[in-house]
Amino acid sequence: MVTDPNNPVLQIEDLSVAYVTNDGFVNAVNDINLTLYPGEIVGLVGESGSGKSTMANAIMRLLKGDAIVTKGRVKILGRDVYEMSEKQLRQFRWSKMSMVFQSAMSALNPVMTVETQILDTLTSHDKSMTKAQALERAKELMNLVRIDTKHLKSYPHELSGGMRQRVVIAIAIALNPSFVIMDEPTTALDVVVQRSILNEIRRIQEKVGFAILFVSHDFSLVAELASRVAIMYAGRVVEMTPSNTLSLMASEKHHPYTIGLLEAIPELTADEVIITGIPGNPPNLRTLPSGCAFHPRCPFAEEICTKERPVAVTVGPSDIECHLYSGKGMKQHV
Amino acid sequence: MSDANQPLLRVEDLVVRFPIAGRQYIRPVDGVSFAIAPGEVLSLVGESGSGKSTIGKALVRMVEPAGGTIEVNGQDVTHIRGRRIKDYRENVQMVFQDPFGSLNPVRTVEQHLAFPLRKHRMDKTVNVNAKIDELLEKVGLTPVADTRQKFPHELSGGQRQRVAIARALAVNPKFVVADEPISMLDVSIRAGILKLMNDLRADMNLAFLYITHDLASARYIGNRIMVLYGGKVMETAPSDELLRHPSHPYTRLLLAATPGSRHQGDLPETSNTAPNLVEGRRGCPFASRCPLVTSECHEVEPALTTLGDNHSVACHHPA
Numbered sequence: 093m094v095t096d097p098n099n100p101v102l103q104i105e106d107l108s109v110a111y112v113t114n115d116g117f118v119n120a121v122n123d124i125n126l127t128l129y130p131g132e133i134v135g136l137v138g139e140s141g142s143g144k145s146t147m148a149n150a151i152m153r154l155l156k157g158d159a160i161v162t163k164g165r166v167k168i169l170g171r172d173v174y175e176m177s178e179k180q181l182r183q184f185r186w187s188k189m190s191m192v193f194q195s196a197m198s199a200l201n202p203v204m205t206v207e208t209q210i211l212d213t214l215t216s217h218d219k220s221m222t223k224a225q226a227l228e229r230a231k232e233l234m235n236l237v238r239i240d241t242k243h244l245k246s247y248p249h250e251l252s253g254g255m256r257q258r259v260v261i262a263i264a265i266a267l268n269p270s271f272v273i274m275d276e277p278t279t280a281l282d283v284v285v286q287r288s289i290l291n292e293i294r295r296i297q298e299k300v301g302f303a304i305l306f307v308s309h310d311f312s313l314v315a316e317l318a319s320r321v322a323i324m325y326a327g328r329v330v331e332m333t334p335s336n337t338l339s340l341m342a343s344e345k346h347h348p349y350t351i352g353l354l355e356a357i358p359e360l361t362a363d364e365v366i367i368t369g370i371p372g373n374p375p376n377l378r379t380l381p382s383g384c385a386f387h388p389r390c391p392f393a394e395e396i397c398t399k400e401r402p403v404a405v406t407v408g409p410s411d412i413e414c415h416l417y418s419g420k421g422m423k424q425h426v
Numbered sequence: 427m428s429d430a431n432q433p434l435l436r437v438e439d440l441v442v443r444f445p446i447a448g449r450q451y452i453r454p455v456d457g458v459s460f461a462i463a464p465g466e467v468l469s470l471v472g473e474s475g476s477g478k479s480t481i482g483k484a485l486v487r488m489v490e491p492a493g494g495t496i497e498v499n500g501q502d503v504t505h506i507r508g509r510r511i512k513d514y515r516e517n518v519q520m521v522f523q524d525p526f527g528s529l530n531p532v533r534t535v536e537q538h539l540a541f542p543l544r545k546h547r548m549d550k551t552v553n554v555n556a557k558i559d560e561l562l563e564k565v566g567l568t569p570v571a572d573t574r575q576k577f578p579h580e581l582s583g584g585q586r587q588r589v590a591i592a593r594a595l596a597v598n599p600k601f602v603v604a605d606e607p608i609s610m611l612d613v614s615i616r617a618g619i620l621k622l623m624n625d626l627r628a629d630m631n632l633a634f635l636y637i638t639h640d641l642a643s644a645r646y647i648g649n650r651i652m653v654l655y656g657g658k659v660m661e662t663a664p665s666d667e668l669l670r671h672p673s674h675p676y677t678r679l680l681l682a683a684t685p686g687s688r689h690q691g692d693l694p695e696t697s698n699t700a701p702n703l704v705e706g707r708r709g710c711p712f713a714s715r716c717p718l719v720t721s722e723c724h725e726v727e728p729a730l731t732t733l734g735d736n737h738s739v740a741c742h743h744p745a
Contacts, residue, residue, distance in 0.1 A: 252699070312685040
């Protein structure tokens with residue numbers, strides 16, 4: 093793949109997505125900026141309702157029903173996804189950007205063989221491809237994700253959960269995209285299978301070189317796989333940080349929410365395990381708290397946090413949206 | 427309890443079998459033995475299909491064991507029926523994985539708690555209303571007056587799981603089976619539920635069987651961990667001992683695969699085939715995936731042998 097390492101594969105500028113409801117707009121994603129460079133793996137972590145899946149769907153222009161992009165732009169390889177015609181989009185999607193969905197069972201068609209589904213993907217994007225060529229490529233893909241080619245003739249229900257997810261990954265990378273979104277690709281799998289899929293993703297990514305936006309709620313998993321991690325809360329990226337800072341042992345400064353998440357996970361190998369958790373509950377998007385949406389749950393909250401939404405400032409290697417670092421709060425750099 | 431050293435719960439050689447096509451049977455639980463003392467937490471760890479939930483269901487007698495015995499307080503409850511089951515469940519309760527499915531959407535929190543209190547009202551003088559307040563207080567759902575009138579859809583996942591726990595506590599049980607109580611909750615909420623379980627254990631001397639697939643939380647909450655595979659116990663040890671000196675190849679694989687473990691690099695390539703649960707199988711259930719497999723493993727089932735310090739392992743080639 094020929095991509096300039098300095099030209100981003102994905103540029104999100106001030107993106108906002110809202111759901112239209114009877115009570116007006118409910119903002120699920122608020123003014124997000126995010127850039128991905130070629131060959132990079134970026135993690136996107138958040139709790140349910142933080143807007144991470146909405147954002148993933150917005151990037152793919154797959155928003156359905158009542159969700160609309162109210163503001164901002166999504167550029168992939170420099171092209172605005174929302175300015176393409178339906179026809180251009182159909183060509184662009186999957187050949188340049190693709191997506192691995194959470195549930196491998198529902199992402200595959202249960203009444204079609206694996207072969208039919210891979211060939212379908214290949215031939216509908218490249219009409220000049222002969223059936224023999226497509227079959228050759230299908231075999232290549234099966235080898236890449238390490239499934240025996242005899243399973244080309246299998247139906248999804250004949251495969252184990254891990255194999256199904258491998259097939260979904262094979263279909264996602266069939267057309268050599270520059271950019272793949274993986275939306276919780278291992279959540280439904282057992283730990284050992286999850287690990288083998290992650291190793292597989294890393295191996296293929298190193299070989300083929302596409303960029304990945306890896307969406308997950310599992311902090312430790314994302315920290316292992318990605319080089320940078322975006323932490324979402326209530327529709328905003330509250331922190332963007334290199335993944336090696338995400339440990340209680342690391343000394344870098346973090347957003348209070350990130351600290352809370354780090355302290356909420358019992359560490360597997362530490363000598364003494366103390367967990368604290370974050371008080372309260374994730375916010376309701378209909379009644380988002382004023383100012384910084386995290387302030388009702390934040391141990392450092394002060395008056396300014398209830399009034400003004402913090403803007404991102406660079407703190408060490410991270411970009412953090414918090415008044416601890418904005419210079420506007422009374423408490424600073426705790 | 428007559429004797430302080432007597433375990434609250436003793437399970438010997440538990441077998442559960444289910445019929446499958448072709449007049450055959452599978453054994454999702456096959457010869458499992460363990461004991462739990464009052465106020466103790468045993469973590470049951472295994473992947474889907476390992477039989478961990480089936481053991482939990484057998485303990486609260488939602489399924490009837492095909493073999494072995496379950497004794498609670500010295501009483502055999504393996505095959506009790508009818509009224510005795512109802513009485514038994516005053517001692518043993520269950521919290522389910524999915525707090526969205528385990529609560530009735532058209533009943534308020536108050537109704538959820540009043541039902542077991544009335545059904546199991548041992549002492550007619552107990553004030554149901556006051557007891558509901560006390561339960562909600564205990565699980566941290568305050569202000570109580572507000573929470574009582576709420577329907578499940580008005581609560582977050584963590585709050586719902588607290589209601590489910592309060593409901594289990596309503597009958598003053600001595601033992602609770604918690605089947606993956608945090609796996610459907612958000613990360614920031616999980617710690618709160620784990621801490622609540624820890625507090626209840628300390629305050630009420632409540633014993634738990636904590637069922638999970640996550641070693642980190644199993645270690646946090648459990649005094650002991652029992653690793654299950656294909657319906658059999660692979661290894662059991664005090665939690666810290668198990669994580670520090672894992673002996674069974676499956677335990678080591680599980681440990682290396684868990685995110686956040688110090689193990690880096692590739693795992694030994696093993697097949698992903700599910701274990702054979704059909705009755706009459708031979709050998710070790712993990713043999714088809716084990717990196718250390720020898721011909722002996724396919725023929726002879728390894729017995730659970732003691733390594734010392736309450737640490738036992740069922741493997742022909744323990745580390």
